[in-house]
Amino acid sequence: MIIVKIGGNILDNPERLQSFLSDFAQLPGPKLLVHGGGKIASAFGQRLGITPKMVEGRRITDAETLELVTMVYGGLVNKQVVAKLQALGCNAIGLTGADGNIMPATKRPVKTVDYGFVGDVAGPESINVTALEAIVEARLTPVFAPLTHDTQGNMLNTNADTIASVLATALAPKYKVQLVYCFEKKGVLQNAEDDTSVISHIHTEKYKTLKEEGVVNAGMIPKLDNAFAALQQGVAQVLICEAEALTSINTAHYSGTTISLN
Known part of the structure; x- marks a missing residue:
């Protein structure tokens, strides 16, 4: 089972999106796609007079x-x-966490910031794996939007990286799961300004060092936190790479970042 999360910068680019989806469609065996769309939501909101409110990204x-x-x-x-x-x-089927009650969540409690209608997923045990397996066994390819629900009739906005990680861990007992985070960069970079400075392998200790040195920061931290959480809960492999590398993930030509526990 290959679970792929595609970032918003690819969704924004029609040519790159078409190329990525063509590669994704050709992946063998059962697969699942999770997408974001924050920039499109912001642009659409501006047309409707809704200004995005952001705190720390x-x-x-x-x-x-x-x-x-x-x-x-x-x-x-x-x-x-x-x-x-x-x-x-x-043969894809579009889903949110509310469909089939596949992914219930809880509204994030207010601490220092009130994030509003943002959902936190308890973990893989909260996923309706039976419903998800039925869809996959019917040879349909689930395409998940970054939305969950609170089981009280409300939709919740939920981080797409987290959704991909939780789905991967929920399916790990049934499948050998490969979790792939595809975005616009070639992988995790040693130098954010140098697209060729890909860190080919990050294990637990190296991740700690990269955070301490400030090499990994901001939006990459939750992505990597989700990657390590998935590995700790039985996911076979986690990769972070550019969308164009998808067809090379199981070849000697793969040039992105591989995440492992050791």
């Missing part, structure tokens, strides 16, 4: 913004991706 999801992201993530972006995959011969 995280979106504040008030009631108005929740309506926006539900429309954009669960509707516009998700269905466009599904339609493009259908055109490529990949």
Whole structure:
């Protein structure tokens, strides 16, 4: 089972998205796609007069913004991706965490910041694996929008990296799961300004050092935290690479970052 998370900068670029989806459609065996879409939501919001509110790179999801992201993530972006995959011969089905009660979550409690309608997933034990397996066994390819629900009738905005990690750990007892984070960079970089400075392998101790040195910071930290959490809970392998590297992940030509516990 290959679980791929695709970043917003690829979704924003029609040519790169088409190329990525063509590669994804050709992956053998069962697969699952998780997408973001934050930049598209922000741009769409501006057209509607909704200004994005961000704290430390995280979106504040008030009631108005929740309506926006539900429309954009669960509707516009998700269905466009599904339609493009259908055109490529990949029988995809668009889902949120509310569909089939696959991924219930809880509204993030207010501490120093009130993030609004943002969902935190308890962990792999909260995933409705039976429903998800039924979809996969029917030879459908799930395409998840970054949305969950609180089981009380409310949708919740949820980090796409986290969704990919939790789905991977939930499916790990049934499948040998390979979790791939695809984005616009070639991998985790030693120098953010140098696209060729890819760190080929990061294990637990090296990750600690990279954080202490400030090499890994900001948005890369939650991505790597999710990667290590997935490995600790039975996921076979985690890779972080550019979208164009997807077809090379199981070859000697793979040039992104491989994450491992040791």
